[in-house]
Amino acid sequence: xxxxxxxxxxxxxxxxxxxxxxxxxxxxxxxxxxxxxxxxxxxxxxxxxxxxxxxxxxxxxxxxxxxxxxxxxxxxxxxxxxxxxxxxxxxxxxxxxxxxxxxxxxxxxxxxxxxxxxxxxx
Amino acid sequence: xxxxxxxxxxxxxxxxxxxxxxxxxxxxxxxxxxxxxxxxxxxxxxxxxxxxxxxxxxxxxxxxxxxxxxxxxxxxxxxxxxxxxxxxxxxxxxxxxxxxxxxxxxx
Numbered sequence: 660x661x662x663x664x665x666x667x668x669x670x671x672x673x674x675x676x677x678x679x680x681x682x683x684x685x686x687x688x689x690x691x692x693x694x695x696x697x698x699x700x701x702x703x704x705x706x707x708x709x710x711x712x713x714x715x716x717x718x719x720x721x722x723x724x725x726x727x728x729x730x731x732x733x734x735x736x737x738x739x740x741x742x743x744x745x746x747x748x749x750x751x752x753x754x755x756x757x758x759x760x761x762x763x764x765x766x767x768x769x770x771x772x773x774x775x776x777x778x779x780x781x
Numbered sequence: 782x783x784x785x786x787x788x789x790x791x792x793x794x795x796x797x798x799x800x801x802x803x804x805x806x807x808x809x810x811x812x813x814x815x816x817x818x819x820x821x822x823x824x825x826x827x828x829x830x831x832x833x834x835x836x837x838x839x840x841x842x843x844x845x846x847x848x849x850x851x852x853x854x855x856x857x858x859x860x861x862x863x864x865x866x867x868x869x870x871x872x873x874x875x876x877x878x879x880x881x882x883x884x885x886x887x888x
Binding site: 706754766767773 | 824
């Protein structure tokens with residue numbers, strides 16, 4: 660069974676930093692692209708970032724480009740999101756998600772972890 | 782970026798009824814559209830990808846159709862567990878974008 664377990668969320672002041680982690684199990688991690696998607700409280704979904712299975716290719720939403728960095732450690736089956744210069748509008752539940760397709764970046768998110776809450780407030 | 786507009790915002794139906802949810806794209810996304818279901822306190826779950834393919838383990842009462850800019854998710858006969866929020870998502874262009882959601886509630 661595929662499992663994705665996020666951690667690292669919490670309360671941070673504007674301008675601060677956090678690093679999110681997502682530990683994966685139940686599949687061959689380095690064969691799948693991975694993603695971060697966020698959901699502001701009572702709001703819709705926003706794709707944040709994606710990374711290829713090898714880690715060679717990364718993608719970002721314009722709203723986080725230059726502030727967030729996605730990475731992965733395939734030896735630890737772990738996905739990361741380093742978030743710097745945080746703003747109030749970054750407050751959201753952050754989900755990690757696996758790509759649906761083996762060795763390809765299909766762009767479909769399946770499955771998702773349960774999420775970790777990031778709150779940016781003074 | 783591609784804007785996805787879902788309608789209606791809220792749909793009130795009874796168990797056993799047929800549900801029809803719409804997603805319209807601001808430009809053609811070919812067949813690169815997916816549907817997700819989200820229940821309160823849970824992560825979204827992939828239902829349909831590539832407009833009409835059911836994801837693993839999704840019941841046959843869920844079906845998707847459409848291409849280009851107009852898409853439909855149909856639930857043929859609503860079960861109590863189907864009342865949730867449904868989002869569409871496109872992967873035709875970067876950034877990947879989602880619709881704002883349709884809340885399917887019990888009438």
